[in-house]
Amino acid sequence: MTRTSILYPRWPYYVTALVLGFLIADPAYAAGSGMPWEEPLQAILESIEGPVAKIVAVIIIIIAGLTLAFGDSSGGFRRLVQIVFGISIAFAASSFFLTFFDFGGGALV
Known part of the structure; x- marks a missing residue:
């Protein structure tokens, strides 16, 4: 440590x-990035979450089930x-099985 660093x-x-x-600094407001692939991916996600997931x-x-029952595996x-x-049960859990209990809030796929 030098003498000048002690004084100043x-x-x-x-x-x-x-x-x-x-x-x-200007504030950085969070907003969409506007990338060209966001809209097609969002459309695919909405399609998968809906009736397509159940089917x-x-x-x-x-x-x-038929493969396990009748297959010689x-x-x-x-x-x-x-x-x-x-995996198929987990995939369909929020869109299929929760409708039996009339509950779907908070379940996101």
Whole structure:
């Protein structure tokens, strides 16, 4: 530490620069980025969340159930069918099973 740093501490300059930086900076308002792929992806998301999710999930559940019931599966293939069956149930949970309880609030897919 030098003698000049003892006589003239630098922290007031840093604080002043920081305060001026906050006062001069323009606020950054959060808004949409307007990227060209946002609208098509939003349309796909709305399509998947709606009746398409119910139809696809019910078809997958039926196919997986029939494969487990009547298929001569063993080992890895049976495990794969069980995974597909579980994923289809999770995929349809908020749009299909919650309608039985007349509750859909707060469930987002």
